[in-house]
Amino acid sequence: MLKRSNNLYQQAKNVSRYVPPSQRAIMQHKEFAKSKRQSDILGKIVRYGALTLVGGSILMYLWQPWNPYSNEVSKELRKGLWEERDGKEDYLNALKYYIKAMKVAKEDERMNQLSLEYTGIVLKVAEMYQNLKMTDKLTATYFNLSTFIFENLIHGNILDDNPEKELLIDRDLIVITRWAMLMQKEKPKNWLSDVNNELRDRMAFIENNEILNDLPWIANNPKSKKINTNDLIEVWAEMKEDKFGINHTKKTEWIEENIKSEEGKQYLECWNIMRSFQDRKWPLWIESYLKLRDFYAMLQMNSGNITSCIQILQSNLLWSTIAGFDNSISGTTQIHNIASAWFQFGQLTNDRTAYTNSRTIYEKLISKVSKNDPILPISYYSLGVLALQLNDKELAAQNFSKARTLAVDLDQLQIVDKIDDELIKKLNLK
Incomplete structure (x- = not known):
């Protein structure tokens, strides 16, 4: 130390x-x-x-x-x-x-x-x-x-x-x-x-002192509850579209109609606990705390502690979605990082289910953002890398092509450089 x-x-x-x-x-x-x-x-x-x-x-x-x-x-x-x-x-x-x-x-x-x-x-x-x-x-x-x-x-x-x-x-x-x-x-x-x-x-x-004092509804949230990322993205997208215009009753109805999985029902219990305290005061340090947790989660991913990384990133997305912190803590980046963590887990364990989870989250994110969202080029690029990992060169080429086009339109030339200098060679394309 x-x-x-x-x-x-x-x-x-x-x-x-x-x-x-x-x-x-x-x-x-x-x-x-x-x-x-x-x-x-x-x-x-x-x-x-x-x-x-x-x-x-x-x-x-x-x-x-x-x-x-x-x-x-x-x-x-x-x-x-x-x-x-x-x-x-x-x-x-x-x-x-x-x-x-x-x-x-x-x-x-x-x-x-x-x-x-x-x-x-x-x-x-x-x-x-x-x-x-x-x-x-x-x-x-x-x-x-x-x-x-x-x-x-x-x-x-x-x-x-x-x-x-x-x-x-x-x-x-x-x-x-x-x-x-x-x-x-x-x-x-x-x-x-x-x-x-x-x-x-x-x-x-924070968790053993300040949260117990200031945010007891989070402390009481059972940590054993699993969060279904796809359900969470649905909630995030809905709140992002009309964050202030949906009253509590309508939010509950919408979630109950759109979340069907068993894991989603468990997540809904977590939502109900937090929803009832939605109008409570959040402490001034909460956003800085979530940023610290995001950084710590990425350190865990880089160190190979993928399960811990995914849990932290999911809970951060849950907190920031319900509290409405998307402007300062980008929900799109959080979702992209969860997908990247599943990809890393697949590489470490050779688990095709992890690759499937990663692809599903990338595709879900792409479907929920506008056509000019800056997250799109890197998301398609990531799908291309994932397809290469699974030896699907045709799908990789399609995703890289989409990533390149969007990156040029959005002036993200660093992604074009990555594709042209590295990945296109692996695809044997000229």
Whole structure:
């Protein structure tokens, strides 16, 4: 396991209990997070779940009348903003000022290191490391920040009545996922076991603590219930078409009319449990948690743990479908990944049933999306690869031809390159 550095932070056990900022600031945070306004400026402030904008909230603090930073900290932050913006893009100088702001804030007795304000400064430091391509420092900063927050969560230092708790959980999930992606890209020694351990820790904490408290209807959902992916795709497609226009009664009637399989009936029991809580509040961290689980599932697939991968991906699709998260967590990508997992399982086990499951899901997905959906080229391409695996060259050629045509129309030339450079040679076509 990686050693948890405390260069930037105090030891978790020494952190003082949370002292909230002004009530007005808290109300603003909650209002922003709930309303999800579409304005570009406000969007950058409130979308804590967006991986690329995780540090953007610092701008709000500097330009609001309730700025919680001291004059000394604000001065250094403004210098940093001026250096990175205003046409200068001098990230090295900006980094210097942000590190200075972090140091001054750390010495301020009024500044809690478990606050969105302080962690926001740390994220600005990380952003500069990213702009400067200082990958080692970026990776270390993400790891230190995430584990600092997480250790305080599991030690009970962030209390349930802390109005920023959900946002801090969200921040931890986002940052550890970004760290995991960097580790996968750079592949340092023991990276896979380190990443698996950290992500499993977060999943265990969420499922054994936060879900039991905030989402009991999910915790009560029998884990032994099987999910029929084809039935789930039917529900996903129906809700995608008219997500807000179908009332609960009509949804139940539609599902009962369209889901006939035994597995589907078991799935319907899961649906009924969750449907009755559909109007309940979802925690602010739920989408970031599903993204972490998606990433963990793909790691499992690449490691050969296909059964675990499929279970996670199916449950993620279930959650995101019912909660209506398709805009931020692409349902088409989730479905495609489930089909890919079945294909991988077929390769590992030489199980033709797995190949059949994979093909059925790809074809079901193709039938449920529009003719211009960007998932189509890669889906037809995947069907072509599957057909090659089964030595059906004629069917492979048909699917590759469809994939190529769609890829050209949708400007996805990388798929054309894959077909022309690799797979067409295997088909002996000119």
